Amino acid sequence: MPALSSTMTEGKIVSWIKSEGDLLSKGESVVVVESDKADMDVKTFYDGILAAIVVPEGETAPVGVPIGLLAETEEEIAEAKAKAASKASGSTPPVDINKVVRTGPYGRVTPADVEAAAGIAVSKPSKSLAATVKAAASSSVPPPVPGSNIVPFTTMQAAVSKNMVESLSVPTFRVGYLVITDALDAFHDTVKPKGVSVTMTALLAKAAAMALVQHLQAVKMARASRTTDADKLDLYLLSKKWKELAVKARAKQLQPHEYNSGTFTVSNLGMFGVDRFDAILPPGHGAIMAVGASKPTVLADKDGFFSVKNKMLVNVTADNRIVYGADLAAFLQTFARIVENPESLKL
Structure with a gap:
């Protein structure tokens, strides 16, 4: 393999x-x-x-x-x-997970359960331990739900689960920043009719890449797949390239060079109305930006007058071993400035 x-x-x-x-x-x-x-x-x-x-x-x-x-x-x-x-x-006999008798806490499958289902002799634990396990199992195992079944992970789902658990061992910190999006919303309306579908995520990724390049040496932007030098790509070319990669990702046809070595990820759930969320740092990445929905917000200006503006919250999770808090704050200031003055995104 x-x-x-x-x-x-x-x-x-x-x-x-x-x-x-x-x-x-x-x-x-x-x-x-x-x-x-x-x-x-x-x-x-x-x-x-x-x-x-x-x-x-x-x-x-x-x-x-x-x-x-x-x-x-x-x-x-x-x-x-x-x-x-x-x-x-000489291989281990297959076991139908749906037929395994579960004795673990909350109905979990234990190694002994699998060995028993496979017909492998299981060493008997001491009486006190067996009594403890039996008591815990009887008190914590919920009744089976009628019509329920267990759907095993695909290889990709299992890998995502494993990688996310490993990522939790990385020393991370989080910084949130509110960004006014009225100008970006208007800019998005002007670029949509150009024949190429330009999503808000593409605009945010372009803005993030342009901000990153002012603070870092090289930019490799990722979503489900990787785009190299996103700051240098034309907005329409970036959108077209991402669409092609998304189609290949759904068909599970991505090549290693199309998803490896990303260093910064944009995760956008704003289209689902999510106000805010924290994202887990993908393995090998320096930071991941979690983008929430843009919402009308009442603001007071320096003269004490009130107005309503659209604001969104971005939360960045970063690896504290390679990213300092002050540097991340400076990046977010640059990102907000680009989003609030989006004409440079056309370049």
Whole structure:
């Protein structure tokens, strides 16, 4: 199983393009693997014969584990098949998670539950421990919900969950900033009829990139996918490129260079009416900006007169090992200035 991304720990076999016994040429696609980012064709580095498929379609294997065996000659096929059979016989028997009897707290599955379902002998705990576990299970396991079922994570969902948990170990801090958006809203209305769909997220990303470049050396902007040098791209080209990447992301066809090495992420939930939220820092990123909805707000000017303006709250979560609070505050001031005077976004 190849490592198709820097964060991939396991992969799922989507389909075998080649069958056992097929002749293979170097560089030819053999199997489609679902990584934590996308579905990708895996090519062979050698000429030969696909002697045996070790991991069938629909199953998952850790990175580095053989998923198929290649033979140089027909005489080696029998030996390869024998190796594949021995690997299969020595593997852990599959377990239907829906049929596992749950004894853990709140109906959770424990290792002992899985071993019991697989027919593996489980070492008996001491009586006192067993009594404690039994009492806890009987008091904390909720009654089953009629018609409920467990839907397993996809490879990507499992990777996101794992990466987010790991990210919580990073020393982060958060800074919020209110930005007036009346000028940006009006600017958005003027650029929408140009034939290319320019979203508010694209405008915010462009503004963030332009602000970042004044405080950093290089800008690699990310959403679900990565856009390099977003500050240098024309607004319409940026929107067009993001749309293309979004289509590929939904189809799980992104290539590693299209999602790796992002350093700053924009996460916008404003279109759902969310006022504010905090985002978890993605692995390897310096910061992530969480953007809330723009709302009418009553403001008082320096002369004491009141007016209504649209304001949105942006919350930035940053890695405190590489970003200082004063630098982040300065970036947010620059970002707000660009949003409140958006004509420069056309460049």
